[in-house]
Amino acid sequence: MGDSELLVFVGNMTFVDTDVFQLWLEGKAVIEASNVRYKSGKFAKVRMQHIVSDIEDNYRNFMAIEKYLRNPPSLSNQVMFQIPQRTQEYLIQEYYSLNSSVAREILGKKLSSRHRKDLDEVSEKTDVTLKSCRRQYDNFKRVFKTVEDMQGSMVKNITENFLLSKELAKKYAAIVFFANNRFETGKKRLAFVTFDDFVYCADKMINNWTVGSANSSAKEDLDADFDRDFLRDLRELKILGEKDCSEQHRSFVRNTLKGKVSETVISQVHAEFRNLTKAIINIGSNMIHSKDLRDFFLDVVEKIIEPCKQDGWSAKDMAAFLNAYNNNCKHLECFGRQPKLQMVQERYMDTLTSCILKMFHN
Numbered sequence: 173m174g175d176s177e178l179l180v181f182v183g184n185m186t187f188v189d190t191d192v193f194q195l196w197l198e199g200k201a202v203i204e205a206s207n208v209r210y211k212s213g214k215f216a217k218v219r220m221q222h223i224v225s226d227i228e229d230n231y232r233n234f235m236a237i238e239k240y241l242r243n244p245p246s247l248s249n250q251v252m253f254q255i256p257q258r259t260q261e262y263l264i265q266e267y268y269s270l271n272s273s274v275a276r277e278i279l280g281k282k283l284s285s286r287h288r289k290d291l292d293e294v295s296e297k298t299d300v301t302l303k304s305c306r307r308q309y310d311n312f313k314r315v316f317k318t319v320e321d322m323q324g325s326m327v328k329n330i331t332e333n334f335l336l337s338k339e340l341a342k343k344y345a346a347i348v349f350f351a352n353n354r355f356e357t358g359k360k361r362l363a364f365v366t367f368d369d370f371v372y373c374a375d376k377m378i379n380n381w382t383v384g385s386a387n388s389s390a391k392e393d394l395d396a397d398f399d400r401d402f403l404r405d406l407r408e409l410k411i412l413g414e415k416d417c418s419e420q421h422r423s424f425v426r427n428t429l430k431g432k433v434s435e436t437v438i439s440q441v442h443a444e445f446r447n448l449t450k451a452i453i454n455i456g457s458n459m460i461h462s463k464d465l466r467d468f469f470l471d472v473v474e475k476i477i478e479p480c481k482q483d484g485w486s487a488k489d490m491a492a493f494l495n496a497y498n499n500n501c502k503h504l505e506c507f508g509r510q511p512k513l514q515m516v517q518e519r520y521m522d523t524l525t526s527c528i529l530k531m532f533h534n
Contacts, residue, residue: 186253188263192230197266199303202227241267242314244335264335270308270343273298276367280350280357283313315344316351319396326378326395343367345395346374352396356466361473365531373469373527380523398465405516406456412517413453417506418446424500425493432492440483441493451475452497456520469531472524477532487533494525 195205206224209215215223233253240247244264247255255263277294281287288309295302319329326348330341350357350370357370379385381402384395411417422445429438441448455471458464464471480490498521501507507514 186255196234199301272367280355312347316348343371346371349374354466356470369530372530376523376526403460409453411506425496428496433489437489490532
């Protein structure tokens with residue numbers, strides 16, 4: 173292509189330049205995007221004014237298509253743009269894609285207009301353009317408002333209403349779950365916990381601790397709400413802290429750990445067993461209270477992860493201890509008389525263990 177000639181194609185099929193679409197999603201202005209295109213070397217022989225004109229045309233199309241992307245099912249029903257099905261899927265997935273750093277900053281906050289005004293701070297901290305931050309925030313809020321009161325699986329509701337992949341829907345489900353329950357995520361102690369760590373834990377909680385996980389036929393089957401009966405039952409785990417039960421439990425755990433961890437760790441388990449049990453019990457039994465529920469991750473880090481790391485435990489040591497702790501509960505005399513309590517304990521410990529180990533590796 174020479175300096176003075178351009179190839180022009182006319183048709184009724186909308187062509188989406190994916191490179192330009194990414195620049196638009198990143199929030200780059202026309203001139204910024206044009207400079208990126210020019211410096212890429214692919215258009216070195218094309219005049220800058222032609223590149224700018226092409227970017228402007230693409231941006232106009234994207235802004236016109238955006239209203240359909242805000243309601244993804246409408247994209248296939250509109251007649252203004254003839255877009256192939258595969259391209260539609262690409263546009264939707266990319267429009268709702270999220271930056272983990274931005275999502276981490278927003279996670280747990282109330283999705284309100286006041287917090288939207290603070291996005292300039294998020295933009296500065298994450299080095300993501302304000303326009304991109306706003307798009308992601310508005311997407312979070314839109315998904316939240318759509319599915320927060322729906323019955324059934326939150327991931328399923330998100331995939332059906334926004335046509336997102338299951339993997340991406342899980343991330344939005346975590347955002348809805350955290351916004352609904354207002355978990356504390358911003359404390360310095362939690363700075364090392366990544367967005368993906370929180371998504372993993374949210375998925376475990378949704379599948380094991382919510383109303384829907386307990387009774388899929390419940391009228392109020394909401395993945396965003398904790399099973400209050402389960403939270404009340406967790407208070408019965410205080411029996412693990414009673415002297416006879418605790419001593420028997422410690423003996424079982426120590427015997428199970430022999431040959432799996434060092435003698436130093438076994439000695440530490442013996443010395444700190446009551447403190448660890450107290451932390452495990454209190455975190456669970458206090459979840460019935462909104463303030464303690466919000467501090468769940470903070471408590472797990474402060475009362476379990478940090479003390480064990482300070483004692484020099486590895487992730488392998490932590491996993492061995494938690495598995496021994498959990499698996500030996502069913503052998504305790506105090507549990508043998510209460511099969512329901514054993515079910516509550518397993519439901520609680522399976523998810524707690526998963527969350528601890530996910531965060532412990534960092």
